[in-house]
Amino acid sequence: xxxxxxxAVLDETTTDRAxxxxxxxxxxxxxxxxxxxxxxxxxxxxxxxxxxxxxxxxPAAFFGSMxxxxxxxxxxxxxxxxxxxxxxxxxxxxSAGERAAGVAAAAGAGLGSGVLRQGLIRVLRQAAPRRPGTxxxxxxxxxxxxxxxxxxAVGRFAREQFRxxxxxxxxxxxxx
Numbered sequence: 001x002x003x004x005x006x007x008a009v010l011d012e013t014t015t016d017r018a019x020x021x022x023x024x025x026x027x028x029x030x031x032x033x034x035x036x037x038x039x040x041x042x043x044x045x046x047x048x049x050x051x052x053x054x055x056x057x058x059p060a061a062f063f064g065s066m067x068x069x070x071x072x073x074x075x076x077x078x079x080x081x082x083x084x085x086x087x088x089x090x091x092x093x094x095s096a097g098e099r100a101a102g103v104a105a106a107a108g109a110g111l112g113s114g115v116l117r118q119g120l121i122r123v124l125r126q127a128a129p130r131r132p133g134t135x136x137x138x139x140x141x142x143x144x145x146x147x148x149x150x151x152x153a154v155g156r157f158a159r160e161q162f163r164x165x166x167x168x169x170x171x172x173x174x175x176x
Contacts, residue, residue, distance in 0.1 A: 015094075018084035025089075035159075038086055042155030045082035049075050049113075050148030057117050057143025058136045072110045079106035079151060083158045090162035102158065109150040117143045 025037055032040075052074050083102040087094050094102070120142050124135045 014081065015084055015088075018081060019088045021081075021085050022088045034089055035163075038089055038155075038159045041082055041085050041089065042152060042159065045078050045155060046148045046151035048078050049151040050144040052078075053113065053117065053147025054140040054144030057121065057146075058140030072107070072114055075110035075113070075147065075150070076103065076106045079109060079154050082151070082155055086155070086158045086162050090159075092162045105154050105157065109154045113146045113150040116146050120146075 022037070022041075025040060026032075029037060029040070080103055083106065084094070087098075117139075121135075121139060124139055128134050128138075
């Protein structure tokens with residue numbers, strides 16, 4: 001599984017697909033500014049991650065457990081695609097170090113969201129042991145919100161970095 005994630009996020013065709021996606025978005029919304037297009041990219045990735053998290057967490061709350069990292073691969077790939085699309089949108093080619101940082105941010109957000117959802121399922125199982133339907137709905141809603149929020153956080157951070165010159169500019173500011 002981890003080798004497939006690495007191939008998916010480090011493959012150069014992913015960058016080409018991100019550029020194509022940005023061009024298609026520009027054609028659909030020719031009057032939109034870069035920031036408006038970036039907001040669309042972030043929102044779409046957040047919806048995808050939120051939906052995946054809701055679809056996994058709801059049934060997991062019903063059964064009372066969730067395999068750890070089950071949707072991590074999906075989130076890492078979706079978040080990486082979003083970061084690459086934002087870089088293409090702002091005209092910022094990514095160095096190998098910046099790509100690695102993007103993958104690390106995506107993995108960190110996915111792992112953090114997964115850990116919180118695991119804890120949520122445990123709490124729901126203890127709070128409503130005889131109400132699996134309630135656990136399912138609460139788990140799906142909360143899982144979706146956590147997945148959506150994690151994607152928004154990564155997207156906003158990436159957008160701000162690309163607006164201001166990228167991660168290398170951030171590193172230069174931190175060294176001062």
